[in-house]
Amino acid sequence: xxxxxxxxxxxxxxxxxxDYLENFDDLHPPLGPHEASVEADRCYFCYDxxxxxxxxxxxxxxxxxxxxSTGNPIGSAKTIFAENILxxxxxxxxxxxxxxxEACVRNLAEDKPVQIGLLQRHATDVYLERPDRHPYVRAASxxxxxxxxxxxxxxxxxxxxxxxxxxxxxVFDAREKLxxxxxxxxxxxxxxxxxxxxxxxxxxxxxxxxxxCGKALxxxxxxxxxxxxxxxxxxxxxxxxVNALRTDGESLTGVIxxxxxxAELRQAxxxxxxxxxxxxxxxxxxxxxxxxxxxxxxxxxxxxTIAYRRDRDAMKASAYEQEVALTNGVVIREWxxxxxxxxxxxxxxxxxxxxxxxxxxxxxxxTGETVTLEADQVFKAIGQTxxxxxxxxxxxxxxxxxxxxxxxERRTSLSGVWAGGDCIAEGEDLTVAAxxxxxxxxxxxxxxxxx
Amino acid sequence: xxxxSTNFIGIKSPNPFWLASAPPTDKEYNVVRAFKAGWGGVVxxxxxxxxxxVNVNGPRYGAIHGRDRNLIxxxxxxxxxxxxxxxxxxxxxxxxxxxPDRAMVVxxxxxxxxxxxxxxxxxxxxxxxxxxxxxFGCPHGMSERGMGSAVGQVPEYIEMVTRWCKQHSxxxxxxxxxxxxxxxxxxxxxxxxxxxxxxxxxxTINSIVSVDLDQMAPEPTIxxxxxxxxxxxxxxxxxxLNMVAEIARDPETHGVPISxxxxxxxxxxxxxxxxxxxxxxxxxxxxxxYGFKIVEEMKDGLSDWMDEKGYTSVDEVVGRAVPNVTxxxxxxxxxxxxxxxxxxxxxxxxxxxxxxxxxxxQAITSxxxxxxxxxxxxxxxxxxxLCVSVCPVEDCISMVQMTEGTDPRTGxxxxxxxxxWTTHPNNPNRVMEAAE
Ligand SMILES: Cc1cc2nc3c(=O)[nH]c(=O)nc-3n(C[C@H](O)[C@H](O)[C@H](O)COP(=O)(O)OP(=O)(O)OC[C@H]3O[C@@H](n4cnc5c(N)ncnc54)[C@H](O)[C@@H]3O)c2cc1C
Ligand SMILES: Cc1cc2nc3c(=O)[nH]c(=O)nc-3n(C[C@H](O)[C@H](O)[C@H](O)COP(=O)(O)O)c2cc1C
Ligand code: SF4
Ligand code: SF4
Ligand code: SF4
Numbered sequence: 053x054x055x056x057x058x059x060x061x062x063x064x065x066x067x068x069x070x071d072y073l074e075n076f077d078d079l080h081p082p083l084g085p086h087e088a089s090v091e092a093d094r095c096y097f098c099y100d101x102x103x104x105x106x107x108x109x110x111x112x113x114x115x116x117x118x119x120x121s122t123g124n125p126i127g128s129a130k131t132i133f134a135e136n137i138l139x140x141x142x143x144x145x146x147x148x149x150x151x152x153x154e155a156c157v158r159n160l161a162e163d164k165p166v167q168i169g170l171l172q173r174h175a176t177d178v179y180l181e182r183p184d185r186h187p188y189v190r191a192a193s194x195x196x197x198x199x200x201x202x203x204x205x206x207x208x209x210x211x212x213x214x215x216x217x218x219x220x221x222x223v224f225d226a227r228e229k230l231x232x233x234x235x236x237x238x239x240x241x242x243x244x245x246x247x248x249x250x251x252x253x254x255x256x257x258x259x260x261x262x263x264x265c266g267k268a269l270x271x272x273x274x275x276x277x278x279x280x281x282x283x284x285x286x287x288x289x290x291x292x293x294v295n296a297l298r299t300d301g302e303s304l305t306g307v308i309x310x311x312x313x314x315a316e317l318r319q320a321x322x323x324x325x326x327x328x329x330x331x332x333x334x335x336x337x338x339x340x341x342x343x344x345x346x347x348x349x350x351x352x353x354x355x356x357t358i359a360y361r362r363d364r365d366a367m368k369a370s371a372y373e374q375e376v377a378l379t380n381g382v383v384i385r386e387w388x389x390x391x392x393x394x395x396x397x398x399x400x401x402x403x404x405x406x407x408x409x410x411x412x413x414x415x416x417x418x419t420g421e422t423v424t425l426e427a428d429q430v431f432k433a434i435g436q437t438x439x440x441x442x443x444x445x446x447x448x449x450x451x452x453x454x455x456x457x458x459x460x461e462r463r464t465s466l467s468g469v470w471a472g473g474d475c476i477a478e479g480e481d482l483t484v485a486a487x488x489x490x491x492x493x494x495x496x497x498x499x500x501x502x503x
Numbered sequence: 504x505x506x507x508s509t510n511f512i513g514i515k516s517p518n519p520f521w522l523a524s525a526p527p528t529d530k531e532y533n534v535v536r537a538f539k540a541g542w543g544g545v546v547x548x549x550x551x552x553x554x555x556x557v558n559v560n561g562p563r564y565g566a567i568h569g570r571d572r573n574l575i576x577x578x579x580x581x582x583x584x585x586x587x588x589x590x591x592x593x594x595x596x597x598x599x600x601x602x603p604d605r606a607m608v609v610x611x612x613x614x615x616x617x618x619x620x621x622x623x624x625x626x627x628x629x630x631x632x633x634x635x636x637x638x639f640g641c642p643h644g645m646s647e648r649g650m651g652s653a654v655g656q657v658p659e660y661i662e663m664v665t666r667w668c669k670q671h672s673x674x675x676x677x678x679x680x681x682x683x684x685x686x687x688x689x690x691x692x693x694x695x696x697x698x699x700x701x702x703x704x705x706x707t708i709n710s711i712v713s714v715d716l717d718q719m720a721p722e723p724t725i726x727x728x729x730x731x732x733x734x735x736x737x738x739x740x741x742x743x744l745n746m747v748a749e750i751a752r753d754p755e756t757h758g759v760p761i762s763x764x765x766x767x768x769x770x771x772x773x774x775x776x777x778x779x780x781x782x783x784x785x786x787x788x789x790x791x792x793y794g795f796k797i798v799e800e801m802k803d804g805l806s807d808w809m810d811e812k813g814y815t816s817v818d819e820v821v822g823r824a825v826p827n828v829t830x831x832x833x834x835x836x837x838x839x840x841x842x843x844x845x846x847x848x849x850x851x852x853x854x855x856x857x858x859x860x861x862x863x864x865q866a867i868t869s870x871x872x873x874x875x876x877x878x879x880x881x882x883x884x885x886x887x888x889l890c891v892s893v894c895p896v897e898d899c900i901s902m903v904q905m906t907e908g909t910d911p912r913t914g915x916x917x918x919x920x921x922x923x924w925t926t927h928p929n930n931p932n933r934v935m936e937a938a939e
Contacts, residue, residue, distance in 0.1 A: 086572075093570030096895050099853030100869065121570065160850035161896060 204232020544606025640706020707733025
């Protein structure tokens, strides 16, 4: 039986146990061997393949697909890992519709790209079936020490690249587990069966990586300390801060930071224990907004509305992601910005939104007209921010738009310190881009340490 | 509606689609189903002497597949019929009586002794069958016993056995040829010399279809070992077409009726065999892959195409392409074409570029003004057709003839006249005037 919590209609256990299993099963079921073989055959093995050019990590896509096609999924996975050691997660979470698959020439032929993401998942799944497999052997120890702050995709990719070259790496992460948003942020139905930790174990299997979880820069360790004790430092801390709505009523209970809620969801051993409102409003227009909306819907919320201040074209979430939300019964309302959160007995009960309009100069403004939506829960998904305090004063590193400024090799303004992933100015807020940053930084650090 | 009925060496059938001598024609049950489905005729599964042969009890087939498991090539190690002669003869007689309008040809294979042939010919004649086909083609098992392709590979034997059959029977004789020889014209000539009414080809091609890399043995693998088999299906069609054409245009065998076999899967395959001189076609693998219903598509397709082209009877099609099959030395060297890419159809896969760049004439760009762009460089293009062959988009690249001006590759003027190798200045044995 569903237990009613006091106040507005927020409950746990809105669904039957089977519904939770079904709703949080793989969003895209993996391809079977025959499906993979047939799909692989659709690839034309393009010259200077547009898909590879579109892949932020430049995976040799025609080659890995051909290896699937010739019955060599292990070799195929090795081709993938050669450019992207987190190829397994990327296969699950990359918005392929705006990356490799958007570039696939099959779109021109028949509006239906080769399903590169699913093929990549097929090959990497086959490879990772056996936990004892690892594609690389660590080089003899160089005796050089590198500190990696943050064990998300950027940090893991960098740590692997460096450990492979024989450097001794220590990864510090504020959280209990490694993986970053792979473990705490990505929608649950994109990475089922604890895949994030399977992949972390796979990455660490290279050897030479010391893991220090529960160690936060700025709290337990300092940048100065790291610079003193290590030959190089890589910062891959992501965006630990969240933007505030800056409207009245933000402190009411039921007004929730979407990223924290998702982290809780991802760590929950029993989804039926999560509090879920009947009517839910999500503020935002990015991947996080879509993810929280779909997941809260799948947890049993009845009415879920995403309110975004511009139109759907302007949303950071791709048309495909929006489609996923719509097919899950989420309502997307455009041209609405939050004005005031309405409360009752300290708990949110609704939100007043103001209609917006854009002038010719594409500046957005409120029109004065308002709309009120009832809500038992309001999720804030309006972006995360870099928190420079952890560095021990922002002035030590130059920032660019609130994030760390780096050069092409991911060197920060501070010698011996590299950075990558969401925390850098060029950060694209994509797992795959973070992996590429870590890879590039590792090469640069290796070159610097070998000089 | 075009008239599909055929009269092949006096054997009449409502359409030119016959089932080849093989499992689909091994029993009354199958053949009746085939006739109900609309096949024009059958060549009954090859009969031999009693006691009947035995087949392996392990797998007898192997296949080459496309990725979606479409069957491209088929391999078998089956022998001739393994049922008693009397049973087959009884069924043949019954079916012919029940289906008088369908062609009933009986395939035969007995040892190379005159009496063996005399004995079986009499028995077949009694069934009322329309004709016989001499199986000189089976390339496995039977050939080890001096029959099948062991006979088909020796023109003298072909001539001898054919002559016996003509001498001791009033039935029309079709000689089925093996492709496992170097020059198909020789056995065809021998068949003609022996008095054959027609030839049919091809039987299967010696093959090892695949190797089991765990057992380290050819497939199909029987208890750890494999033997070569006979290859057929879509993959063998080009080989069969050439052999049919060779016989059709050889002055010595030109005009000998041909029943075309090998990879016929669609109406179009059939039309191609017919254009090269086949009066009927025989089908085995396609039926074994899809069942008898495929004949409907074959008949409709052939008929629709004939209507479209204005052909009213099968005879108008048979042999129509034969005059255009020639030797290399008679090809017009003044015919110049250049590849041309339809930029609207091009999906920019770059395969034409890399094929031409790596393996041909460096005649297709990959960039233009810094952008991905594939365009033929006429100065380099030799008109080889490689790009057309590899382009995944049909009709995206076409070969366009140059009819005037200068070939930018050679700098030579386009000559309107026909000129071939026989008169070419580079030919040490050139003659003054080109022979057509
Ligand atoms: C809800 C949500 C859904 C997303 N969905 C997708 C998706 O489907 N596809 C996709 O491509 N991208 C998605 N993203 C973006 C993607 O997750 C990130 O771009 C990516 O994880 C960035 O990797 P990172 O290594 O830079 O940072 P993170 O993954 O954020 O990792 C940073 C790590 O640093 C640690 N850390 C932070 N501060 C400190 C400190 N002071 N000391 C020590 N450690 C610290 C954190 O604990 C964390 O482990 C999503 C993001 C969110 C928020
Ligand atoms: C399983 C099998 C058994 C065959 N048995 C005979 C046979 O007994 N006699 C014969 O003349 N040809 C036999 N053939 C050859 C076929 O009649 C035919 O010549 C050959 O398969 C090529 O045609 P296709 O490509 O349509 O299959 C056999 C073929 C197969 C696949
Ligand atoms: S663009 Fe598409 S067809 Fe071409 S190589 Fe990439 S996946 Fe294959
Ligand atoms: S016809 Fe041959 S030479 Fe000409 S562009 Fe095509 S592949 Fe190259
Ligand atoms: S092979 Fe065809 S589709 Fe591909 S680039 Fe060349 S012309 Fe275009």
